[in-house]
Amino acid sequence: MLTTTKEPLDFKAIFQSWVDGTNKKWGHDRNKTLGGSEAFGCLRKAWYKRNGFEPDPEYEESWGALRRGDIIENHIVVPAMEWGAKELKLFEFLMGGENQITLFDGDPDDFDDNGRPEGVLSVTPDGLIRGVARNALAKYGVVDLGTDCFMLEVKSIDPRVDLSEEKAIHHGQTQIQMGLMRQTTAFKPNYAVILYINASFLDDIEVFVVKFDEKKFKIAQDRAELVFKTTDPSKLHREGVIDGTCQYCPYQQSCLDTTVKAMPGKTTDKKRQTDPALVGDLLKDELLFRRRAATKAAKKAKEELDRLNEEIKEVLRRHGSNKAQGNSWSVSYTMAQGRQTLDKSSLEAAGIDVSEHMKLGNPYEILKVTFKDLDDEDA
Ligand code: SF4
Incomplete structure (x- = not known):
C-alpha cells in the first residue's frame, strides 16, 4: 500500500534508508573479535568501537565504497570464479559468494583463566581456490605453491589509485586469512591472491600474490589481544596519524580527549x-x-x-596547454581562487565586537x- 506523504522527496534519504535496511547481517557479534580488515589499521580506533564509545556527532558513515566492493565481488568476481570452476573446470571455488564463512581463532564467548576471551581474531575470506597444479601462479612469480590451494581476496579500487604493490592493510588481512585457514581447517594455503579491480573499468585488474608469513600472523594475533586486554586507549599507538586515516575516523574527538588527558604535566x-x-x-x-x-x-x-x-x-606554459595525458598518467594545471576569509577590521568598523564571535579550535x-x-x- 502506498504511503502518501506531504513531505517532498529526498532521494539521498531513500538510498540511505535502503542501505540501512539491507546491510549485511553477520552471524556473530563483530565487536567480540578484531576483524581481519581492522587488524593492521589503527588499533585505538578499533578499541573505541569495542568499548561503547559513540562516533563523533558530525561523523557520517559513507556506504559508497563498501557497496561498490560488494557489487564487484558478487556480480563480477564470484560469477567469474564460478565460471572458471564449473565451465572451464580449472579449479574448485570454495567459501565464496553465498558460501562465505568466517574463521575464528577461538570462541570469543569462552574465557581463559585470566578472564580473557579465547577467540579475539576473526576473518571472512572472499574464497579459496582449490585443486590447482602447484605452478598455478607461475605467471605471477610463484613457481611452486607447495599445495593445491590458495586464498582469494577481492578489492575494488578508485581508478586514481596507482598501486605498485598490495596495500599493507590488505597484505595483513590475507596473512590472517591464511593463518586462520591453516589453523582451523584441513586446508593449508601458503599463498593468497589479491585482485584489485578498477571501479571505473572492471577489466582493469591488478593481481598481487602474498606469501604466508607465520610471524606476521602472530603479530596480528598479538594486536587483536592487545585491543581486548587494554583498558587505557592512550596505551595504543595513534596509528591513524601514521597511515593518514584519521580524517575518516568516527572517534576523532574521543581520540583527542585521550591524548589531552595523557599529556604529561609541565616539567620544570x-x-x-x-x-x-x-x-x-x-x-x-x-x-x-x-x-x-x-x-x-x-x-x-x-x-x-x-x-x-x-x-x-x-613545460605546460611553454606548450600553451593546461592539461596533458598519456596512457597511465595525466597532468592538469589550474588556478584556484583564494580562500574566503572574514575581514576583521571591516566587521569592527561596522560596530561588531569580533571577540564575542570567536571560538577556540581543538588543542593540538x-x-x-x-x-x-x-x-x-x-x-
Ligand atoms: S583519530 Fe586517528 S589515531 Fe585517533 S583513533 Fe581515529 S584513526 Fe586512530
Whole structure:
C-alpha cells in the first residue's frame, strides 16, 4: 500500500534508508573479535568501537565504497570464479559468494583463566581456490605453491589509485586469512591472491600474490589481544596519524580527549628532565637521531618536489596547454581562487565586537627536537 506523504522527496534519504535496511547481517557479534580488515589499521580506533564509545556527532558513515566492493565481488568476481570452476573446470571455488564463512581463532564467548576471551581474531575470506597444479601462479612469480590451494581476496579500487604493490592493510588481512585457514581447517594455503579491480573499468585488474608469513600472523594475533586486554586507549599507538586515516575516523574527538588527558604535566625540574631512564629511552635505537635524519630527508624531498612541480608547470606554459595525458598518467594545471576569509577590521568598523564571535579550535600537540651542537634545529 502506498504511503502518501506531504513531505517532498529526498532521494539521498531513500538510498540511505535502503542501505540501512539491507546491510549485511553477520552471524556473530563483530565487536567480540578484531576483524581481519581492522587488524593492521589503527588499533585505538578499533578499541573505541569495542568499548561503547559513540562516533563523533558530525561523523557520517559513507556506504559508497563498501557497496561498490560488494557489487564487484558478487556480480563480477564470484560469477567469474564460478565460471572458471564449473565451465572451464580449472579449479574448485570454495567459501565464496553465498558460501562465505568466517574463521575464528577461538570462541570469543569462552574465557581463559585470566578472564580473557579465547577467540579475539576473526576473518571472512572472499574464497579459496582449490585443486590447482602447484605452478598455478607461475605467471605471477610463484613457481611452486607447495599445495593445491590458495586464498582469494577481492578489492575494488578508485581508478586514481596507482598501486605498485598490495596495500599493507590488505597484505595483513590475507596473512590472517591464511593463518586462520591453516589453523582451523584441513586446508593449508601458503599463498593468497589479491585482485584489485578498477571501479571505473572492471577489466582493469591488478593481481598481487602474498606469501604466508607465520610471524606476521602472530603479530596480528598479538594486536587483536592487545585491543581486548587494554583498558587505557592512550596505551595504543595513534596509528591513524601514521597511515593518514584519521580524517575518516568516527572517534576523532574521543581520540583527542585521550591524548589531552595523557599529556604529561609541565616539567620544570631539571633532574626529571635528565632522568637516565627517560634519556635512555629517547636515545634507544637512536630514536632522536633517526627523527633528525627523517626531518632532513623530508625537507630534501619537499625541495625536490617543489623543483619538479615548477619544471612541469614551465613545460605546460611553454606548450600553451593546461592539461596533458598519456596512457597511465595525466597532468592538469589550474588556478584556484583564494580562500574566503572574514575581514576583521571591516566587521569592527561596522560596530561588531569580533571577540564575542570567536571560538577556540581543538588543542593540538607541538613536539620540538633541538640539537644544540649541530647545525640545525627542527620542530
Ligand atoms: S583519530 Fe586517528 S589515531 Fe585517533 S583513533 Fe581515529 S584513526 Fe586512530
